[in-house]
Amino acid sequence: MKRKYMTENDCYQSGRKINPKGIMIHSTAVPGVMAAAWFSRWNKSYLKGEINRQVCVHAFVDDQEVWQYLPWDHRGWHAGGTANDTHIGIEICEPGGFSYGKGVTMVGYDAAKQEAYFRRAWKNTINLCVFLCEKYGWTEENIICHSEGAKRKIASNHADVMHWFPKHKESMDTFRKEVNKALSRALEREGKQKVGLFQEGDIVEIIDSAKLYYPGGPLIPEWVKKEYHKVLQVTSNGKTVTKGGAECVLLGKKVNIQNRKESDGIMTWVDTKCLRVIELSSQPTKDVRPPEEKQYFRVQVGAFTHREHAQSMVDKLKRAGFEGIIQVH
Numbered sequence: 001m002k003r004k005y006m007t008e009n010d011c012y013q014s015g016r017k018i019n020p021k022g023i024m025i026h027s028t029a030v031p032g033v034m035a036a037a038w039f040s041r042w043n044k045s046y047l048k049g050e051i052n053r054q055v056c057v058h059a060f061v062d063d064q065e066v067w068q069y070l071p072w073d074h075r076g077w078h079a080g081g082t083a084n085d086t087h088i089g090i091e092i093c094e095p096g097g098f099s100y101g102k103g104v105t106m107v108g109y110d111a112a113k114q115e116a117y118f119r120r121a122w123k124n125t126i127n128l129c130v131f132l133c134e135k136y137g138w139t140e141e142n143i144i145c146h147s148e149g150a151k152r153k154i155a156s157n158h159a160d161v162m163h164w165f166p167k168h169k170e171s172m173d174t175f176r177k178e179v180n181k182a183l184s185r186a187l188e189r190e191g192k193q194k195v196g197l198f199q200e201g202d203i204v205e206i207i208d209s210a211k212l213y214y215p216g217g218p219l220i221p222e223w224v225k226k227e228y229h230k231v232l233q234v235t236s237n238g239k240t241v242t243k244g245g246a247e248c249v250l251l252g253k254k255v256n257i258q259n260r261k262e263s264d265g266i267m268t269w270v271d272t273k274c275l276r277v278i279e280l281s282s283q284p285t286k287d288v289r290p291p292e293e294k295q296y297f298r299v300q301v302g303a304f305t306h307r308e309h310a311q312s313m314v315d316k317l318k319r320a321g322f323e324g325i326i327q328v329h
């Protein structure tokens with residue numbers, strides 16, 4: 001998973017936090033624009049007139065990549081309803097090679113030709129959902145799509161993703177079923193966290209039950225399991241590395257989590273199923289402090305025995321340009 005926050009987007013700037021309760025799946029309805037390309041499209045300000053929509057989601061997924069563009073607990077602008085207060089928004093990029101007719105009709109969409117793309121994007125989205133379910137302790141029941149949100153009146157009236165999934169004989173129900181399967185497989189594995197979505201700089205450890213670095217690979221010495229390791233590379237020449245049929249990442253330096261000191265490490269490709277994340281790689285440094293974290297010092301300007309006297313003081317304050325409230329004790 002790659003991460004780069006859309007710090008110029010008004011949604012990011014507004015800095016509102018949520019306590020996420022689930023995931024809302026969308027699809028872009030823009031044929032052929034892939035996950036990485038959305039950054040330059042949306043890392044802009046509506047207030048400054050740079051973009052004509054007020055929109056931002058947590059992540060985009062395509063057949064190759066996952067890009068996280070907002071912190072997971074940031075309030076996104078994807079649902080057009082109260083689901084923004086509760087749901088993490090994920091956009092699946094739609095492939096190129098077709099167009100949109102009136103409304104939500106896909107024109108010239110060749111499902112057979114698009115099947116390979118669809119399967120990979122579908123799988124990547126499932127993996128991301130599994131990652132989030134594990135992170136927040138959710139099940140597949142915490143996942144809905146935009147059109148389901150519309151039915152529940154917590155999102156605007158959009159058709160995604162159910163205008164698209166059925167073309168590949170899938171639905172949100174089959175999607176949830178797949179998440180359930182992947183999630184129980186992941187939970188079965190010792191150490192509960194399966195994160196197939198590493199990024200460079202993540203700090204990980206190797207789970208106790210792991211014996212080999214990858215299927216058919218060298219034996220893992222015991223001391224290696226006692227150390228924390230830094231993920232050095234997640235791809236090679238832009239491609240995922242598989243060894244013995246397993247997806248691997250390259251572990252480089254050993255890291256002392258207390259003093260952050262790094263020392264020579266194992267420099268070995270390791271099956272991601274053997275790893276548990278200890279710490280995600282550091283967040284972007286630019287810090288926009290959410291408005292609600294600002295400190296205020298309130299000043300009392302008077303205490304009155306009659307409400308009308310209190311009200312006239314508030315009116316006076318307002319005329320002078322200050323906010324005023326009446327509190328009853």
Ligand SMILES: [Zn+2]
Binds near residue numbers: 025026078146160
């Ligand atoms: Zn949508």
